[in-house]
Amino acid sequence: MITELRTNLVELFREAGQAHHAAFEAADGDDPDWPIWYADYLQAPFAERLDMSFNKSQLIYCLMNADFEHQARSPDSDWAEFYADELLERCAPSATAAEDKLTLYHFTGCPFCSMVTANIERLGLDVELRDIFEDPRYRDELVEARGRATVPVLRITSPNGEERWMPESRDILRYLEKTFG
Numbered sequence: 001m002i003t004e005l006r007t008n009l010v011e012l013f014r015e016a017g018q019a020h021h022a023a024f025e026a027a028d029g030d031d032p033d034w035p036i037w038y039a040d041y042l043q044a045p046f047a048e049r050l051d052m053s054f055n056k057s058q059l060i061y062c063l064m065n066a067d068f069e070h071q072a073r074s075p076d077s078d079w080a081e082f083y084a085d086e087l088l089e090r091c092a093p094s095a096t097a098a099e100d101k102l103t104l105y106h107f108t109g110c111p112f113c114s115m116v117t118a119n120i121e122r123l124g125l126d127v128e129l130r131d132i133f134e135d136p137r138y139r140d141e142l143v144e145a146r147g148r149a150t151v152p153v154l155r156i157t158s159p160n161g162e163e164r165w166m167p168e169s170r171d172i173l174r175y176l177e178k179t180f181g
């Protein structure tokens with residue numbers, strides 16, 4: 001289940017963070033090669049405890065990418081939770097995506113939405129389309145979840161009912177390609 005997997009990932013990231021802190025205490029935590037250190041630390045427990053196998057270079061790439069996105073998009077958020085979400089969304093989507101239900105909030109004539117719907121068609125995906133101007137309830141759902149009506153937004157619902165709301169056409173396109181492409 002994704003919630004359990006996410007919780008375990010967050011725990012492992014925290015554990016790695018503490019071990020790294022202890023190892024580099026004398027250097028005040030400074031380690032320019034930290035992604036290599038973390039990849040070394042995490043590779044075996046990811047495979048053994050979470051059944052998520054990465055080769056080391058994949059892991060280094062994912063860690064660097066997570067760090068970049070964290071600093072750029074959400075520097076005040078909890079880093080371990082952010083890294084876990086990034087890993088699940090960008091690096092290991094197939095571990096969780098097969099059973100998910102996808103819903104796209106959009107409207108006709110929105111160019112960002114068209115890019116996404118064109119790719120949904122190209123990939124032959126089963127995605128429910130909710131046009132926010134065709135049915136005001138769809139717009140209300142979106143505003144309730146996100147506090148704004150900007151589209152496109154992809155809602156990803158896992159079998160246990162947990163929902164993730166993914167805005168930004170670029171992120172949606174990347175997610176769809178990585179997961180189903």
Ligand SMILES: N[C@@H](CCC(=O)N[C@@H](CS)C(=O)NCC(=O)O)C(=O)O
Pocket residue numbers: 109110111112113148149150151152167168169170
């Ligand atoms: N950066 C966003 C831009 C999305 C965007 O500007 N959407 C427009 C429609 S094409 C919108 O929803 N505007 C109304 C609003 O923001 O409330 C993306 O790439 O998804």
